[in-house]
Amino acid sequence: xxxxxxxxxxxxxxxxxxxxxxxxxxxxxxxxxxxxxxxxxxxxxxxxxxxxxxxxxxxxxxxxxxxxxxxxxxxxxxxxxxxxxxxxxxxxxxxxxxxxxxxxxxxxxxxxxxxxxxxxxxxxxxxxxxxxxxxxxxxxxxxxxxxxxxxxxxxxxxxxxxxxxxxxxxxxxxxxxxxxxxxxxxxxxxxxxxxxxxxxxxxxxxxxxxxxxxxxxxxxxxxxxxxxxxxxxxxxxxxxxxxxxxxxxxxxxxxxxxxxxxxxxxxxxxxxxxxxxxxxxxxxxxxxxxxxxxxxxxxxxxxxxxxxxxxxxxxxxxxxxxxxxxxxxxxxxxxxxxxxxxxxxxxxxxxxxxxxxxxxxxxxxxxxxxxxxxxxxxxxxxxxxxxxxxxxxxxxxxxxxxxxxxxxxxxxxxxxxxxxxxxxxxxxxxxxxxxxxxxxxxxxxxxxxxxxxxxxxxxxxxxxxxxxxxxxxxxxxxxxxxxxxxxxxxxxxxxxxxxxxxxxxxxxxxxxxxxxxxxxxxxxxxxxxxxxxxxxxxxxxxxxxxxxxxxxxxxxxxxxxxxxxxxxxxxxxxxxxxxxxxxxxxxxxxxxxxxxxxxxxxxxxxxxxxxxxxxxxxxxxxxxxxxxxxxxxxxxxxxxxxxxxxxxxxxxxxxxxxxxxxxxxxxx
Numbered sequence: 001x002x003x004x005x006x007x008x009x010x011x012x013x014x015x016x017x018x019x020x021x022x023x024x025x026x027x028x029x030x031x032x033x034x035x036x037x038x039x040x041x042x043x044x045x046x047x048x049x050x051x052x053x054x055x056x057x058x059x060x061x062x063x064x065x066x067x068x069x070x071x072x073x074x075x076x077x078x079x080x081x082x083x084x085x086x087x088x089x090x091x092x093x094x095x096x097x098x099x100x101x102x103x104x105x106x107x108x109x110x111x112x113x114x115x116x117x118x119x120x121x122x123x124x125x126x127x128x129x130x131x132x133x134x135x136x137x138x139x140x141x142x143x144x145x146x147x148x149x150x151x152x153x154x155x156x157x158x159x160x161x162x163x164x165x166x167x168x169x170x171x172x173x174x175x176x177x178x179x180x181x182x183x184x185x186x187x188x189x190x191x192x193x194x195x196x197x198x199x200x201x202x203x204x205x206x207x208x209x210x211x212x213x214x215x216x217x218x219x220x221x222x223x224x225x226x227x228x229x230x231x232x233x234x235x236x237x238x239x240x241x242x243x244x245x246x247x248x249x250x251x252x253x254x255x256x257x258x259x260x261x262x263x264x265x266x267x268x269x270x271x272x273x274x275x276x277x278x279x280x281x282x283x284x285x286x287x288x289x290x291x292x293x294x295x296x297x298x299x300x301x302x303x304x305x306x307x308x309x310x311x312x313x314x315x316x317x318x319x320x321x322x323x324x325x326x327x328x329x330x331x332x333x334x335x336x337x338x339x340x341x342x343x344x345x346x347x348x349x350x351x352x353x354x355x356x357x358x359x360x361x362x363x364x365x366x367x368x369x370x371x372x373x374x375x376x377x378x379x380x381x382x383x384x385x386x387x388x389x390x391x392x393x394x395x396x397x398x399x400x401x402x403x404x405x406x407x408x409x410x411x412x413x414x415x416x417x418x419x420x421x422x423x424x425x426x427x428x429x430x431x432x433x434x435x436x437x438x439x440x441x442x443x444x445x446x447x448x449x450x451x452x453x454x455x456x457x458x459x460x461x462x463x464x465x466x467x468x469x470x471x472x473x474x475x476x477x478x479x480x481x482x483x484x485x486x487x488x489x490x491x492x493x494x495x496x497x498x499x500x501x502x503x504x505x506x507x508x509x510x511x512x513x514x515x516x517x518x519x520x521x522x523x524x525x526x527x528x529x530x531x532x533x534x535x536x537x538x539x540x541x542x543x544x545x546x547x548x549x550x551x552x553x554x555x556x557x558x559x560x561x562x563x564x565x566x567x568x569x570x571x572x573x574x575x576x577x578x579x580x581x582x583x584x585x586x587x588x589x590x591x592x593x594x595x596x597x598x599x600x601x602x603x604x605x606x607x608x609x610x611x612x613x614x615x616x617x618x619x620x621x622x623x624x625x626x627x628x629x630x631x632x633x634x635x636x637x638x639x640x641x642x643x644x645x646x647x648x649x650x651x652x653x654x655x656x657x658x659x660x661x662x663x664x665x666x667x668x
Contacts, residue, residue, distance in 0.1 A: 034058040034059060034060040034061070034062045034113065034115040034116070034121055035058060035059045035060075036056055036057070036058055036111070036123055036125075037057045037058060037059050037422060037426065038056075038057040038426035038427070038429075038452075039054070039055065039056050039057065039109065039125060039127075039429075040053075040054070040055040040426070040427040040428060040429045040430075041054070041127040041129075041429050041430055041450070042127060042429035042430070042449075042450050042451040042452070043125040043126075043127065044125060044126055044127065045127055045128070045429055045430070045450050045451045046127065046128035046129070046130075046430075046450065047127065047128070047129055047429065047430030047431065047450055048129075048130065048430065048431060048534060049129070049130075049430075049431065050098070050101055050102035050103070050129055051098060051102070051129075051430065052097065052098055053095055053096060053097045053098055054070060054072060054082065054095070054096050054098065054109060055093060055094070055095040055427045056070070056093065056094045056095075056109075056111055056113075057089075057092060057093050057424075057426050057427065058092050058093070058094075058113070059092070059422075059423060060092065060115065060116055061090055061091030061092055061116060062087075062091060062092070062094065062113035062114060062115055062116075062121070063087065063091065063113060063114045063227075063230065063231035063232075063233070064085040064087070064094055064112075064113055064114075065112040065113055065114050065120055065122075065147075065210075065213045065214070065227055066112070066213045066224045066227050067213075068110065068111075068112040068122070068213055069085045069094065069096075069111065069112055069113065070082060070085050070094060070096045070109070070110075070111050071109070071110045071111075072098070072107055072108070072109050072110075073107065073108045073110070074102070074103075074105060074107055075105035075106055075107070080098065080100060080102060080107065081098075081099040081100045082096040082097065082098060082099060083096055083097035083098075083099055084096065089423070089424055090423075092423050092424070093424075093427075094111070094113065102129050103129065103130070104129055104130025105128070105129060105130065106126055106127075106128050107126065107127055107128070107129065108124055108125070108126050109124060109125055109126070109127065110122070110123075110124045111123055111124070112147060112213055112214065114210055114227070114231060114233050114234070115233065116232065116233060116273060117233065117273045118206055118209075118210055118233040118234070118236065118237050118273055119152060120147040120148065120209060120210060120213055120214030121145070121147065122145060122147045122214060123145065147209075147213065147214020147215065148209050148212075148214040148215055148216065151205070151209060151216050152206070152209060155202045155205040155206050155209070156202070156206075158198055158199075158201065158202040158205075159199060159202035159203060159206070159270075160296075161195075161198065162195045162196070162198040162199030162202055162244075163195075163199065163263070163266075163267065163292065163293075163296035163300075164195070164295075164296045164297075164299040164300035164303070165191045165192065165194065165195025165198065165300050165303070166192045166195035166196050166199060166247065166251075166259070166263055166296075166300070167260070167263055167267075167293060167296045167297055167300055168296055168297050168298070168299055168300010168301045168302070168303060168304060169190045169191045169192040169195060169300050169301075169303070169304045170190070170192050170256060170259065170260060170300075171297045171300065171301040171304075171328070172190075172300060172301040172302075172303070172304025172305050172308070172325070173187075173190055173192075173256075173304065175301060175304075175305060175321055175324045175325050175328065176304065176305065176308045176321045178321070178324060179317040179318070179320050179321045179324075180317060186311065187308060187311070188304075188307040188308060188310075188311050190304070191300075191303070191304070192251055192259070193248070193251045193252065195300075196244060196247045196248040196251050196259070196263075197248060199244040199247070199266070200241065200244035200245055200248055203237065203240045203241035203243075203244050203266070204241050206237050206240075207228060207234065207237040207238055207241055208220060208223065210227060210228050210233060210234045210237055211223035211224050211225065211227055211228040211234070212224070213227065232273075233273060236269045236272055236273045237269075239265070239266075239269045240265075240266045240269040240270065243262045243263065243265040243266035243269065244262075244263075244266055246258075246262040246265075247259045247262045247263045247266070250262060264289075264293070267289050267292050267293050267296075268285065268289050270288065270289065270292055271284070271285035271286065271287075271288035271289035271292065272285045287339045288339075290335065290339045291335075291336060291339035294332045294335040294336045294339065295332075295336055297328075297332055298329060298332040298333070298336065301325055301328065301329075302325060302329070305321055305322055305325045306322075308321055309321065309322055419491070419493055420493065421493060421494035421495065422493055422494065422495040422496075422501055423495075424495055424496055424499075425454045425456075425495040425496065425499050425501060426452065426454070426495070426501060428447060428449035428452075428454075429449045429450040429451055429452060430449055430450040430535075431449065431450070431534070431535040431536075431537055431597075432447055432448060432449035432535060432595055432611070433447070433448055433449075433531070433535045433595050433596070433597040433609050433611050434446065434447045434448075434595055434609075434611025434612065434613050434616075434617070434618045435448065435513075435529045435530060435531055435609065435611070435618050435620070435635075436529070436616075436617070436618030436635025436636075436640075437515065437527035437528070437529050437635060437640075438527060438562075438635065438639075438640045439515060439516075439517050439524055439525035439526055439527045440522065440523045440524055440525040440564060441459065441460050441522050441523065441563060441564050442457055442458065442459055442474075442517055442518070442519050442522060442523075442524060442525070443457065443458035443459075443616065443635065443636065443637040443638060443639075443640075444456075444457060444515055444517065444527055444529070444635070445457075445458075445613070445616040445617070445618055445635065445637075446513060446515070446529055446531075446618075447595075447611065447613050448504075448506065448513075448531045448533075448535070449535075450506075451503060451504065451505070452501065452502065452503055452504060453478070453490075453501070453502050453504050453513065453531075454495065454499065454500070454501050455476055455478065455492075455499070455500040455501075455502070455515065456498055456499055456500075456613075456616055457474045457476065457498040457499075457500075457517055457519065458498060458616060458637035458638065459472050459474075459498075459519040459521070459522045460522065460563070460638055471497050472497060472498060472519055472520065473519065473520040474497070474498045474500075474517065474518070474519050474520075475517060475518050475519075475524070476492055476500045476515065476516070476517045477489065477492060477515075477516040477517075478490040478492055478500075478502050478513060478514070478515060478516075479513075479514040479516075480504055480511060480512070480513055480514075481511070481512040481513075481514065482507040482509075482511060483507055483508070483509030483510050483511065484507070490502040490503070490504055491503065498519075506531065506533040506534070507533060508533055508534065509532070509533065510530060510531075510532055510533075511530075511531040511532075511533055512528050512529070512530065512531075513528065513529040513530075513531055514526060514527075514528045514529075515527050515528070515529060530620075532597065532599040532607070532609070535597040536597055536598050536599065537595075537596050537597060537598075538596055538597070538598040538608070539592070539593075539596060541596070541598055541606075541608055541627070542588055542591055542592065542593055542596055542608070542610070543591040544627045545588070545591075545608065545621065545623065545627050545628075545629065546583055546588065546589065546590075546591040547591075547627075548626055548627040548628050549579045549582060549583045549628060549629060550579050550580050550583050551579060552578065552579030552628065552647065553578060553579070554576060554577065554578050554579075554648070555576075555577065555578075555579070555582075555645055555646060555647045555648065556574055556575070556576055556645070556646040557574070557575045557576075557577050557582065557643060557644075557645060557646075558572040558573070558574050558643065558644045558645075558646070559572060559573050559574075559575060559641060559642075559643050560572040560573070560641070560642045560643075561573075561639055561640075561641050562639065562640050562642075563638060563639045563640075572642075572644075587610075587612055587615070587617055587619070588610055588619070593610040593611065593612065594611060594612055594613065594614070595609075595610065595611030595612070595613065596608065596609065596610050596611070597609045601622065605622050605623065605624075605630075606622070606623045606627075607620060607621070607622055607623070608620075608621045608623060609621075615636075615637075616636070616637045617634070617635070617636055618634075618635045619632065619633065619634045619635075620632070620633045628645070628647065629643075629645055630644070630645050631643070631644050631645070632644075632645075
């Protein structure tokens with residue numbers, strides 16, 4: 001007997017060691033929290049004029065939570081009127097229009113949203129309007145938390161324990177039923193029914209939290225049915241509650257197999273709202289569901305078998321039941337190992353696990369799991385010498401503690417990699433302008449706004465309208481040179497194909513943004529973009545330029561078109577055109593531009609920068625005293641055009657003879 005148990009213990013020890021390694025990568029519900037990445041107006045930032053909308057960008061899909069989804073309060077604490085909150089970008093962006101004027105001052109944005117795992121996330125941040133708003137911290141991230149975190153942790157722990165009691169007790173019953181106890185020794189009453197009651201209460205509680213915007217009291221007194229049923233988290237919560245109710249009825253009627261089936265539905269609902277489901281719509285839920293069921297049976301069956309052993313005074317049938325459980329437990333540990341490892345690989349590479357804050361957070365759980373595995377091995381070794389009164393009970397208690405730790409992790413915000421790629425480009429914060437350039441054959445368009453710059457690159461073979469085209473690989477590095485001549489590199493993060501984001505503090509005056517980039521198969525290079533700060537929109541000036549140009553009967557246009565800056569410049573082409581002909585070929589022909597900014601160059605000339613972010617177009621127009629264009633640079637995805645303009649001198653000028661006058665030259 002002792003030798004057999006020694007061999008089993010050795011095999012179990014090997015499996016336990018592998019399980020410890022596998023559990024390192026077991027994803028917990030903490031991963032499913034949505035994190036607020038960006039906001040417009042910027043978090044702890046300032047905008048010169050009142051914003052027309054408030055937009056929040058998250059790293060995962062969310063749904064607005066009731067009346068508290070998005071609120072703005074002014075300097076005096078009064079509420080700012082907002083329109084309906086709209087989801088976009090696959091649910092990762094929430095936007096609400098501002099319905100009233102916002103004067104200078106500091107404003108507070110409060111938000112509340114339901115994450116994919118059903119937790120209600122909330123937070124707040126500040127932004128400023130106008131120039132008299134100094135003092136806000138630059139680059140702040142805003143705070144956020146799980147609304148009703150304590151209630152959520154308790155309900156999650158109860159839910160996990162209920163799965164263990166219900167599923168595990170049913171499994172334990174079958175194991176014990178294979179042994180015949182001595183006459184008069186009764187089998188302890190199953191805890192499956194109380195477990196189903198606890199599961200129903202926990203599932204209903206989690207649904208009530210969603211309906212109450214993170215508050216159990218509000219969820220019970222004034223629940224929002226629309227919040228509960230309008231999104232995936234609420235529907236899954238209702239489905240799980242219905243599964244627990246069905247299991248309770250089935251157990252009450254003695255339908256054990258039916259109860260197992262509906263509890264499986266509840267486990268699937270848990271798998272669907274776990275974070276790996278966002279990484280893989282098929283394998284994520286499958287792995288988490290199997291993982292949850294295996295862990296629940298591991299814990300619950302152990303508890304039931306221990307109760308049977310105590311009731312049978314650890315007679316030979318009781319020990320036989322425990323040995324039968326040990327054989328099942330071996331398969332369960334292997335299952336937990338495999339599903340945990342694979343689901344972990346969906347989230348992070350094992351080689352990078354300890355290099356991230358998220359990996360170190362999981363290491364905390366590792367210590368608890370390692371302790372449970374050591375207790376399990378100790379209990380099995382002692383079984384050959386004495387009844388496992390203390391060690392096995394401590395093991396079961398420790399497993400329950402692990403469930404509690406998992407529940408606490410579920411309401412703890414995990415750290416995110418600050419250099420990880422973004423799901424999409426954040427919206428501009430405040431006034432913005434797009435400037436452009438070209439590096440070799442790669443088109444560059446950079447949209448600068450308060451606290452940030454978004455860079456978009458385009459290689460010649462990129463079809464902006466063809467979503468089926470294979471992704472083009474790009475690299476980019478940015479360096480900012482301030483008007484004072486100080487240079488520093490910017491931290492760059494990807495935000496899609498050919499898209500890069502970097503936080504930046506713009507300085508008043510001319511900022512030089514040096515872009516170093518390359519694209520696979522198209523070489524690369526560098527270009528320096530000019531960003532005049534602050535942005536001063538001037539829609540009226542755009543209209544005046546169009547009007548002034550249309551009034552010109554004819555002029556000479558010197559045009560140079562290039563698609564490869566690494567090659568020798570092509571000589572300019574001279575064309576005789578009318579103002580009407582020229583303006584009709586320009587993107588600002590209707591006197592409008594999505595982005596505009598007026599500035600003055602070193603020679604005192606008015607410079608008008610126009611940006612068309614959607615088309616990745618950027619123009620810089622140098623104007624004369626009559627608002628006519630004397631020099632123009634137009635940067636498009638696949639070419640750059642430089643133009644100078646020669647206008648005829650007025651007839652009454654000079655000696656009365658007509659001759660061309662170069663209003664501006666150079667720049668070629």
